[in-house]
Amino acid sequence: MPLNKTLANLVLQSAIVLCVTIGSHAVRAANADLPVALNLQVNGQTGAVTLTPLDRLVITVQASPRPTMPVEPMDWWILASTSFGLFGYDGQQFVEGLALAEQSPLINQGQSLTILDYVGLPVGYYYVYLVADLIPNGALDTELGYQQVTINIIPNKETHFEYQSNFTVGLDSWEGGFADLPVTADHNLYELEYAYELLPAELNRPNTKAPMLQSHNRSDDVFMFITRSLSGLKSNTTYLVTFDIEIASNAPSGAIGIGGPPGESVFVKAGVTHQKPQPVAGEGYWQMNIDKGNQSQGGTDAILLGNIAVNTPVEAPTYQIKTLKNETPFELTTGESDTVWLMLGTDSGFEGKTKLYFPQIYVTLQEVL
Numbered sequence: 001m002p003l004n005k006t007l008a009n010l011v012l013q014s015a016i017v018l019c020v021t022i023g024s025h026a027v028r029a030a031n032a033d034l035p036v037a038l039n040l041q042v043n044g045q046t047g048a049v050t051l052t053p054l055d056r057l058v059i060t061v062q063a064s065p066r067p068t069m070p071v072e073p074m075d076w077w078i079l080a081s082t083s084f085g086l087f088g089y090d091g092q093q094f095v096e097g098l099a100l101a102e103q104s105p106l107i108n109q110g111q112s113l114t115i116l117d118y119v120g121l122p123v124g125y126y127y128v129y130l131v132a133d134l135i136p137n138g139a140l141d142t143e144l145g146y147q148q149v150t151i152n153i154i155p156n157k158e159t160h161f162e163y164q165s166n167f168t169v170g171l172d173s174w175e176g177g178f179a180d181l182p183v184t185a186d187h188n189l190y191e192l193e194y195a196y197e198l199l200p201a202e203l204n205r206p207n208t209k210a211p212m213l214q215s216h217n218r219s220d221d222v223f224m225f226i227t228r229s230l231s232g233l234k235s236n237t238t239y240l241v242t243f244d245i246e247i248a249s250n251a252p253s254g255a256i257g258i259g260g261p262p263g264e265s266v267f268v269k270a271g272v273t274h275q276k277p278q279p280v281a282g283e284g285y286w287q288m289n290i291d292k293g294n295q296s297q298g299g300t301d302a303i304l305l306g307n308i309a310v311n312t313p314v315e316a317p318t319y320q321i322k323t324l325k326n327e328t329p330f331e332l333t334t335g336e337s338d339t340v341w342l343m344l345g346t347d348s349g350f351e352g353k354t355k356l357y358f359p360q361i362y363v364t365l366q367e368v369l
Contacts, residue, residue, distance in 0.1 A: 035069035035070060037064045038061075038130050038145065039063070039147070040149050041061075041149070043057065047150070049149065049151050051151065052158070052232055053121055053123060053156055053338070054233075056119050057119065058116065059117075060112050061107060062108070063076075063132065071106065075100060075133035075135065075136050076102040077133060078128070078130055080094060081126070082127075089115050092170070093170050114168070114169050117169045118173070121153045126150070127151075128148065129148050132144055132145050160364070163363040163364075163365075165361050166360045167211060172228065173229070174227065174228045178192050178215060179222075179224075179285075179286045180219060180221040180347075181285065181286055190216050192215050193212070193214040193215075194213055194224075199319075200248065200250075203319055203320075203321060205359070208359070210359040213226065216352065217259070218351065220349065221294075223292065223346070224346055224348075225343055225346075226343070227341050227342060228342055230340055230341070230342055233338050233339075234334065234338070236333070236334060236335065237334050239365040239367055241364070242326060243344075243362075245323070245344060245360065245361050246360040246361075247358055248357035249320065249356055250317040251263035253312075257352055258352055259351035259352075260349040263309025263310065263350075264309050265349035266307055267349075268305045269292055269298060269302040269343075269344070270305050270344050271299075271303060272330065272340050274341070276341050277289065277292075292345065293347070303328075305326055
């Protein structure tokens with residue numbers, strides 16, 4: 001179908017000025033006139049989908065050539081209209097504003113492409129468009145066709161919630177940070193890094209990426225962490241939270257290290273907080289704004305899950321997968337907001353370099369009735 005006024009207005013509102021107006025050029029009357037068939041799905045459905053913030057949301061797109069029509073290169077746009085702005089898919093992730101997804105005859109060479117795999121969208125309506133723009137000039141034109149899905153996120157009334165990510169299509173909104181080091185610290189000297197990287201080859205998970213955290217503990221107390229928001233919980237409600245996470249570590253059990261062992265002295269912690277966990281400057285150091293405890297001790301906002309030691313030779317360590325769980329649930333009572341923050345991190349007493357991956361994170365929240 002043609003680009004409707006709603007979509008055109010959204011583009012204009014995002015400060016993108018169309019080179020022509022809808023009325024000045026002929027717009028294709030229907031998707032049947034396109035040389036490709038469009039397929040935009042949410043959780044395997046088309047049209048309208050209703051979910052809760054804690055439901056998993058998977059959006060896929062695909063374009064197939066029509067047998068009687070030649071397919072030439074075109075501009076492909078994937079746009080999302082939300083209550084907090086217009087977003088475009090840039091070929092890797094959604095970014096604010098208009099972004100070109102691809103310029104080719106068929107997006108992703110005609111194969112199904114997952115553009116979003118997410119849990120935690122706030123309550124509200126979301127309108128997603130797959131747009132085939134027949135003029136391949138990097139600008140949104142009017143000779144095009146599109147398919148739309150409407151996503152309605154409604155409040156969650158369930159008493160048991162689950163969050164899981166294996167990071168198949170990106171970092172899933174997890175952000176990285178570092179604390180317990182001087183405000184004046186040289187980040188290069190501390191080798192601070194957070195990235196989305198391929199897992200080491202020895203794990204035998206080819207083409208699999210995961211969040212990676214790295215630091216060189218020159219302050220004898222570096223805390224590195226990842227965090228993301230989770231929406232849809234009931235307000236003023238108590239939950240019991242259980243973490244089940246995978247880490248990939250190459251820290252040998254029983255090894256000797258400066259300040260402490262590289263495995264047993266790097267403590268893994270997890271928590272759920274009302275405010276976003278982040279470092280704040282205080283007394284010359286970056287300190288966390290939440291109570292994570294210190295070293296092997298947990299705090300009011302985080303519990304100890306274990307350490308990063310794995311069964312690998314000290315002489316030639318390789319990465320191994322280690323699963324960590326909390327046997328005693330972490331207790332959380334929400335406030336007025338339906339949004340909380342998940343956090344995973346390591347508190348290090350090993351005065352050396354630590355590089356970890358987080359291939360999978362699974363969190364359950366059970367309401368206390």
